[in-house]
Amino acid sequence: MDRKKELKQQFLEVEIQAGVYQIKNMENGKVLIESTRNLKTINGVKFTLNNNTHFNKKLQEDWNIFGKDAFVIEVLETLEKEDSPYFNEKEALKKLEEKWLAKCQPFGDAGYN
Numbered sequence: 001m002d003r004k005k006e007l008k009q010q011f012l013e014v015e016i017q018a019g020v021y022q023i024k025n026m027e028n029g030k031v032l033i034e035s036t037r038n039l040k041t042i043n044g045v046k047f048t049l050n051n052n053t054h055f056n057k058k059l060q061e062d063w064n065i066f067g068k069d070a071f072v073i074e075v076l077e078t079l080e081k082e083d084s085p086y087f088n089e090k091e092a093l094k095k096l097e098e099k100w101l102a103k104c105q106p107f108g109d110a111g112y113n
Contacts, residue, residue, distance in 0.1 A: 016040070018093050019078040020100045023112075025062055027070045031104055032059050032112035035097035037089065042073055059112040076100050 017039050023032045036042070045054070050068065054060040063071065077100065079093050106113045 017078045018081075018089060020076045020093075020097050022074060022076055022100075022104070022106075023059065024072045024074070025059075025066065025070060026072060027066045028062070030059075030062065030109075030111050031106040032056060033076070033097065033100050033104055033106050035093045037093060039075060039078065042075075046073065056112050062112075 016037075018035070018037045019039050020033060020035045021039065021042055023034075023045070025031070034045075046068075048054040049060060049063045049071075052060060052064065054063070077096060079089065079096055081087065081089065082092075101113060104111070
């Protein structure tokens with residue numbers, strides 16, 4: 001029982017990081033780029049894909065066709081938080097996502113965005 005409490009405490013102490021990640025289909029090269037205020041939620045994204053409930057229907061369709069082993073999910077960049085009362089994490093994360101969307105161009109035949 002003490003081990004369970006210890007693991008729970010460790011989980012709570014881990015710093016929550018915001019960032020941008022991609023889901024890449026290794027079969028056709030298509031990419032989905034998303035941002036999240038908590039990179040731990042990537043496991044939830046995998047869960048929705050495995051349970052056929054992901055919001056992006058084209059990605060979900062390819063996940064169902066090619067299978068989970070055809071996809072790689074990776075963090076592209078974590079958000080560097082500023083120690084300032086004027087820092088807006090939500091706006092900074094949006095700019096970071098826009099930077100990666102511009103760089104990777106995951107639109108149309110090239111992606112799922």
